[in-house]
Amino acid sequence: NRAFNEMYIAAKKRLDNKSPIDIANKAGIVFCEETSTLKVKSLDRTVELIYPSYEYKQKLDDWYVLILLHYLDMADGTPVSNQAVNFGELKDGLIRGVKFEKTMELELNRFLVNKEPEQVINVCKSLGAEIIKSKFDLCAVFPLFPNYPITLNVWFADDEFEAVGKMLVDKSADNYLTIEDAVLVGEFMLRCISKRYNELYGTL
Template sequence: MEEWSVSLSTAYEKAVQDMSSLVPSAVAARTGAQFDGRAFTLKLFYRTFRIAFPAIAISEIGAQEPPPLWAQILLLHHLQTADGTPVADHWIAFRELPGGRFFESSYMQQSIAPLVERFGQDLDGFREASRALGGTIMNRTGDAAFRFLAFPQMPIGCILYLADDEMPASVNIVFDESASHNLPTEDVAVLTNYFSNLLIAFAD
């Protein structure tokens, strides 16, 4: 746990340093964030964050506690990575992201398995939680499928397949083809873990 904390602290410090070279107006245009001359305002799913610039300080609007360090890193990495590539409206699997196969095992264990356990036999619960999290219906195969905005210009999709006589229940999270232009793959794995926890929390 101590090593994890040190690793996060190091990643955060580097992310803060890397912010110094950014042009705020260009970042806002590429990400869909707002910049008022002193801070960016950026949504992550239903939560809204304020990222002061150039002296970086991150807070969640309406919250008393500071965001966890992993969330702050995710926000900074998105501001740094997003290059303005438009949404392609073409969905791909996690393994198709750059280096996705390297992270796939932990992604399946931390993001997919909990969703299957919670919603594999609860179609109505999946639909209700998805709508509560701001999801909109996707035209995809599966028993239910919803599209979400992780960041303003970074959609993800979640598809539930109920069990049948031949196959067990399964869940698939899909990403717009432009996802790697918005976050490194390791951060996409963190994002989906957060999404999985959110969706389960909205159901319970």
């Protein structure tokens, strides 16, 4: 649509004349000089962008591409803190981030209804997530981008309580994406999880 196209063109323009080696170093990705390609490990795959056009051959979600370009533009090389925080704790997240958190928790709780724990764990692993030992029944860390992990914490249902889930970002997230992009990331991850479940276990 028009709004997306305008943002896409603007995102590519901001990357004009930026050194691909500098981009790669700050974003934690690989620049292959022989093929003039930026290679980004993302979830369960490697995305390749041709430099300097930033064109791609794979079939990718439009908004995912926009987020990726913004990530490459904003990345400053800040190390991942491994400290997960709420979206509302990000810069300018008090309104947009908190609002998304409420929507996200409702969507996650709806997704978790009647799901077997093993199914949810398999979905996370199939998307490249690392399962971390924690106080939660499930703590999965998704490598959306090399320096932009997304954490999913889940309490599965028992005899007394329904299953609940929560998604978080790393404390360093502001060094890589704006709050608007962070919300798009959250929405994208919700779609990915639901879609992968459908692929593995059938329609919800």
